[in-house]
Amino acid sequence: MRELKEKVLEGNLKLVECGLVILTWGNVSAYDREKGLVAIKPSGVPYAEMTADDIVVLDLDGKIVEGDLRPSTDTATHLEIYKAFPQIGSVIHTHSKWATIWAQMRMDMPCFGTTHADFFFGSVPCTREITDDEIDENYEKITGQIIVETIKKRGKDPISVPGILAYGHAPFTWGKDVDSAVKNSVVLERIAEMNYYTLFNSKAPAPLKQSIIEKHYNRKFGPNAYYGQEKHN
Amino acid sequence: MRELKEKVLEGNLKLVECGLVILTWGNVSAYDREKGLVAIKPSGVPYAEMTADDIVVLDLDGKIVEGDLRPSTDTATHLEIYKAFPQIGSVIHTHSKWATIWAQMRMDMPCFGTTHADFFFGSVPCTREITDDEIDENYEKITGQIIVETIKKRGKDPISVPGILAYGHAPFTWGKDVDSAVKNSVVLERIAEMNYYTLFNSKAPAPLKQSIIEKHYNRKFGPNAYYGQEKHN
Amino acid sequence: MRELKEKVLEGNLKLVECGLVILTWGNVSAYDREKGLVAIKPSGVPYAEMTADDIVVLDLDGKIVEGDLRPSTDTATHLEIYKAFPQIGSVIHTHSKWATIWAQMRMDMPCFGTTHADFFFGSVPCTREITDDEIDENYEKITGQIIVETIKKRGKDPISVPGILAYGHAPFTWGKDVDSAVKNSVVLERIAEMNYYTLFNSKAPAPLKQSIIEKHYNRKFGPNAYYGQEKHN
Amino acid sequence: MRELKEKVLEGNLKLVECGLVILTWGNVSAYDREKGLVAIKPSGVPYAEMTADDIVVLDLDGKIVEGDLRPSTDTATHLEIYKAFPQIGSVIHTHSKWATIWAQMRMDMPCFGTTHADFFFGSVPCTREITDDEIDENYEKITGQIIVETIKKRGKDPISVPGILAYGHAPFTWGKDVDSAVKNSVVLERIAEMNYYTLFNSKAPAPLKQSIIEKHYNRKFGPNAYYGQEKHN
Numbered sequence: 015m016r017e018l019k020e021k022v023l024e025g026n027l028k029l030v031e032c033g034l035v036i037l038t039w040g041n042v043s044a045y046d047r048e049k050g051l052v053a054i055k056p057s058g059v060p061y062a063e064m065t066a067d068d069i070v071v072l073d074l075d076g077k078i079v080e081g082d083l084r085p086s087t088d089t090a091t092h093l094e095i096y097k098a099f100p101q102i103g104s105v106i107h108t109h110s111k112w113a114t115i116w117a118q119m120r121m122d123m124p125c126f127g128t129t130h131a132d133f134f135f136g137s138v139p140c141t142r143e144i145t146d147d148e149i150d151e152n153y154e155k156i157t158g159q160i161i162v163e164t165i166k167k168r169g170k171d172p173i174s175v176p177g178i179l180a181y182g183h184a185p186f187t188w189g190k191d192v193d194s195a196v197k198n199s200v201v202l203e204r205i206a207e208m209n210y211y212t213l214f215n216s217k218a219p220a221p222l223k224q225s226i227i228e229k230h231y232n233r234k235f236g237p238n239a240y241y242g243q244e245k246h247n
Numbered sequence: 248m249r250e251l252k253e254k255v256l257e258g259n260l261k262l263v264e265c266g267l268v269i270l271t272w273g274n275v276s277a278y279d280r281e282k283g284l285v286a287i288k289p290s291g292v293p294y295a296e297m298t299a300d301d302i303v304v305l306d307l308d309g310k311i312v313e314g315d316l317r318p319s320t321d322t323a324t325h326l327e328i329y330k331a332f333p334q335i336g337s338v339i340h341t342h343s344k345w346a347t348i349w350a351q352m353r354m355d356m357p358c359f360g361t362t363h364a365d366f367f368f369g370s371v372p373c374t375r376e377i378t379d380d381e382i383d384e385n386y387e388k389i390t391g392q393i394i395v396e397t398i399k400k401r402g403k404d405p406i407s408v409p410g411i412l413a414y415g416h417a418p419f420t421w422g423k424d425v426d427s428a429v430k431n432s433v434v435l436e437r438i439a440e441m442n443y444y445t446l447f448n449s450k451a452p453a454p455l456k457q458s459i460i461e462k463h464y465n466r467k468f469g470p471n472a473y474y475g476q477e478k479h480n
Numbered sequence: 481m482r483e484l485k486e487k488v489l490e491g492n493l494k495l496v497e498c499g500l501v502i503l504t505w506g507n508v509s510a511y512d513r514e515k516g517l518v519a520i521k522p523s524g525v526p527y528a529e530m531t532a533d534d535i536v537v538l539d540l541d542g543k544i545v546e547g548d549l550r551p552s553t554d555t556a557t558h559l560e561i562y563k564a565f566p567q568i569g570s571v572i573h574t575h576s577k578w579a580t581i582w583a584q585m586r587m588d589m590p591c592f593g594t595t596h597a598d599f600f601f602g603s604v605p606c607t608r609e610i611t612d613d614e615i616d617e618n619y620e621k622i623t624g625q626i627i628v629e630t631i632k633k634r635g636k637d638p639i640s641v642p643g644i645l646a647y648g649h650a651p652f653t654w655g656k657d658v659d660s661a662v663k664n665s666v667v668l669e670r671i672a673e674m675n676y677y678t679l680f681n682s683k684a685p686a687p688l689k690q691s692i693i694e695k696h697y698n699r700k701f702g703p704n705a706y707y708g709q710e711k712h713n
Numbered sequence: 714m715r716e717l718k719e720k721v722l723e724g725n726l727k728l729v730e731c732g733l734v735i736l737t738w739g740n741v742s743a744y745d746r747e748k749g750l751v752a753i754k755p756s757g758v759p760y761a762e763m764t765a766d767d768i769v770v771l772d773l774d775g776k777i778v779e780g781d782l783r784p785s786t787d788t789a790t791h792l793e794i795y796k797a798f799p800q801i802g803s804v805i806h807t808h809s810k811w812a813t814i815w816a817q818m819r820m821d822m823p824c825f826g827t828t829h830a831d832f833f834f835g836s837v838p839c840t841r842e843i844t845d846d847e848i849d850e851n852y853e854k855i856t857g858q859i860i861v862e863t864i865k866k867r868g869k870d871p872i873s874v875p876g877i878l879a880y881g882h883a884p885f886t887w888g889k890d891v892d893s894a895v896k897n898s899v900v901l902e903r904i905a906e907m908n909y910y911t912l913f914n915s916k917a918p919a920p921l922k923q924s925i926i927e928k929h930y931n932r933k934f935g936p937n938a939y940y941g942q943e944k945h946n
Binding site for chain 3: 735736738755756757758782783786808810813814816817818842843845848852881882883909912913
C-alpha cells in the first residue's frame with residue numbers, strides 16, 4: 015500500500031497548492047479495488063507535517079489495517095461512495111470557497127457554460143437535507159448514503175458527473191484516480207465561482223441547451239473524443 | 248513576560264501572513280492570568296520592523312509595566328474583554344475584509360453552513376451602536392463594555408462563539424491562547440465571505456437547523472468530540 | 481517558423497503567468513502572413529512541459545506542415561478568424577474568469593469606463609447561439625464563422641475591438657501580434673470584472689457617452705495619439 | 714531634483730507591489746514647492762524598465778525642465794491639482810480595481826465604516842461629467858479643473874479627503890508626500906471594495922453617523938490624536 019499512501023499524501027498536498035484548502039479542511043482518499051482497501055488522510059493533522067506514514071489504510075467496513083492515527087472524520091462518507099460505485103478510485107472532500115457557497119445555498123448548480131460541460135455532464139446535484147434521526151444515528155455514514163441515493167435518484171453516472179454538493183455542508187468530488195479527482199475538484203471550484211456570478215445577474219439565463227452540453231462533454235470524453243493527445247484523457 | 252511577548256509578536260505577524268491585515272490594521276494581545284498582565288502590540292508600528300521588545304505589557308487597569316512605546320489604541324477594548332471573561336487568553340482585532348463588511352452591514356451573521364458550525368456555535372453577533380455620549384466619554388473602553396454586554400445579553404459562551412462584529416467597525420476575535428485566537432480570526436474571515444455570498448443570493452436560505460449546528464460543533468469541541476487526534480483540539 | 485513557434489510558446493506561458501489560464505484552458509496562435517502559415521498550441525499538453533517543438537504549424541486549410549502533436553481543438557476557429565481578417569497576426573482563446581462569466585451571461589459587454597475605452601472602442605459583442613445543425617456539422621469551424629459574422633454584422637473593426645464573447649462559452653481575443661493579443665486578453669479580463677460589478681449595482685448607469693469613448697481610444701490609438709513614447713503603441 | 718525623482722520612481726513601483734496597477738495603468742508625481750517643480754512618471758514606459766533618469770521634471774505650466782521622455786498623459790491633471798492646493802506634495806492616478814468600479818458607477822462613495830473614517834473624513838466625492846466642449850478643448854487639464862471645482866464646491870479639505878473619483882474614469886489620490894499619497898491609494902482601494910459590498914446588500918445601511926466619523930478621524934489626525942507613536946502620523 016506504500017504507493018497508494020504516497021499518492022494520497024500527494025493529492026492532499028495538491029489541494030493546498032491549488033488553493034482549495036485552508037487549515038485542515040480537506041481530505042483525499044484512494045481505493046485499491048484489488049485489495050478492497052482505502053487509504054485516507056488522518057484527522058486534524060496539519061498538511062505541512064504530514065508524511066505518507068500518517069496515511070491510514072482501512073477496509074470498506076472501516077476496519078483499520080495500517081496506521082497509528084485516527085482517520086479523517088469523514089471516512090465513513092468516503093467508504094459509502096466506494097461501496098456503491100466501484101468505478102471510482104479516489105474521493106475528495108474540501109470546503110473550497112465557491113463550491114461550499116453553492117452547498118450553503120442548498121441548490122443544484124445549473125450548467126451555464128461550456129467550461130462546466132467540458133467536465134461535468136449537466137447540473138451538479140445538491141443532496142437532500144439530513145433528518146434529525148439520521149444525524150443521531152451515524153452522521154458521516156448516512157451523509158455518504160444520501161450522496162449515493164442522490165446520484166441514483168437523479169440517474170447520474172458518477173464518472174460523468176464527478177462531484178456533488180452536500181446540503182448546507184460542502185462538496186465531495188471523485189474520479190478514476192487521485193489525479194483525476196484533484197482535477198475535478200479544481201474544475202468544480204472554478205465553475206462554481208463562474209456559475210455563481212452568472213446566476214446572480216438579474217438577467218441570468220436558463221442553462222445551456224442540451225446539444226451544446228453533449229458536444230463539449232463528448233469532444234473531451236465521448237467515444238469519438240478529439241481533445242488532447244489521446245482518445246480519452 | 249518574554250515568552251508571552253514573543254507569542255504576541257508571532258501572532259501579529261501571523262495575521263499579516265494569513266492576509267487578514269494590511270498596513271497596521273490589526274493587533275493581537277495575550278493575557279497571563281497568573282500575573283494579571285496583558286501583552287499587546289504597540290500603536291502604529293509597521294509589522295516588518297516590530298520586535299518582541301516593542302510589545303507593551305500592562306495590568307488590567309491599563310497601567311504599563313513594561314515597554315517604551317504607546318500600546319495599541321484599542322488596548323482598553325481588549326482589557327474589558329479579559330476582565331469580563333477570564334477564560335479568554337488572547338484577543339485579536341483586525342479590519343479583515345469580509346468580517347469588516349459584515350460589521351459595516353451592522354447585522355448578526357447567521358450560520359448558513361457546517362464550516363461555520365465547526366468553529367462558531369450559531370450566529371456571530373453584531374454589537375449595538377455606541378451613543379454620542381459614550382463616544383465622548385471613553386470610546387475604546389466602552390467599545391469593550393458593549394462587546395461584553397452583547398455576549399451576555401445574547402446568552403453566548405465566549406469560548407464557543409469566539410468573536411463578534413463591532414457595529415460599523417470591524418471584528419474582535421479571541422481564544423484560549425494566541426494560536427486559537429489566530430485560527431478563529433482566519434475562520435471568521437472565511438465564513439464571513441462564504442456567508443455574504445449565501446445571504447446575497449435572492450433565494451438565500453434560512454440558517455441551518457439547530458441539530459446540524461450542534462452535531463458539527465460537538466464532533467469537534469463537545470464532550471465526545473471525535474475530530475483530530477485528541478479528544479479536544 | 482522557429483521564431484514564430486517560440487513566440488507562440490512564450491504567449492501561451494504568459495497567459496498562465498497573468499492568471500488567465502488554469503489547467504490547459506487557453507491557446508495562443510500566430511499567423512505568418514507571408515507564408516500563409518499558422519503556429520498553434522498542441523491540444524491538452526500541460527504548459528509546464530511544453531516546448532517550442534510541440535507547437536504545431538498548419539496552413540489556413542488546417543493541413544499540418546510541422547509538428548507531431550494534434551493541434552488545439554479550437555484550431556478551426558482560429559483559422560476562420562485569420563481567413564476573414566488578415567490584419568490579425570495572433571488569436572487567443574482562454575476561459576479567463578470574468579470574460580467567461582460575461583460569455584455565460586450571453587450578452588454584449590457595454591463600455592462603462594475609460595479603462596475599457598482605452599483599449600476596446602465601444603461594447604464587446606457576444607455572438608449568437610450556435611444551432612443544433614451547426615453543432616453537428618463542424619462545431620469549431622462554425623464557431624469561427626459566427627465570430628466573423630458577428631464582427632461584420634455589428635460593423636466593428638477587429639483591430640479596434642480586439643475580442644469577442646462566444647455565446648455560453650468564453651472569450652476569443654486577438655491583435656496585430658502575440659504581444660498585443662496577450663495584452664488585449666489581460667485588458668479584457670480586467671474590464672470584464674470591473675464592468676460586471678458596475679452592471680450589477682442596482683443604480684447601474686448607461687454606457688459612457690460616445691465622445692468620451694472616442695477621446696480615450698483616440699489619445700492612445702488615433703491618428704494624433706499622444707499616449708506613450710511613440711505615436712502609436 | 715535627484716532625490717524627488719527617486720522618490721517618484723519608488724512610489725510608482727510601490728503601486729505595482731501593492732497590486733493597484735497592472736500594465737502601465739498608474740502614475741505618481743511629486744511637487745517641490747520651493748522650486749515650483751513637479752517630477753512625474755513618463756508615459757507608457759513599463760515599470761520593470763523604468764529608472765530615476767526616466768522621470769520627467771516640469772514647471773507648473775507644463776514646461777519640461779529635465780528628462781528626455783514624454784511625461785504621463787495625465788500630467789496636466791496633476792498640475793491643476795498642485796496649482797489649486799499647494800499643501801499637496803504628491804498626486805497619484807491609478808485604475809485600481811474597486812475605486813475604478815465606484816468611478817464607473819459615477820456616484821459619491823458614502824462612509825459606511827470606521828476603516829473609511831480613519832483616513833477619509835466623510836464621503837469620497839465623484840466629479841461631474843465632462844462636457845463635449847471640454848473634451849475637445851483640453852481634456853486632461855479640464856479633468857484637473859473639474860477635480861478642483863468638485864473639492865471646492867463640496868467644501869472638502871483636500872488633506873482630510875485625500876482622493877476623488879473621476880466620473881466614468883478612475884481615482885486620483887494625493888497626500889503631503891509620496892508615502893502618504895501611496896498609503897491613501899491603498900486605503901481608498903480597500904474601502905472601495907468593502908463599501909461596494911456593503912452598499913450592494915439589499916439591507917445596506919445609511920452612512921455612519923457624523924459623531925463616530927469624527928471620533929475615528931480625529932483619534933488619528935485631529936489636534937489631540939492618540940494613534941501611533943507620534944501626535945500626528
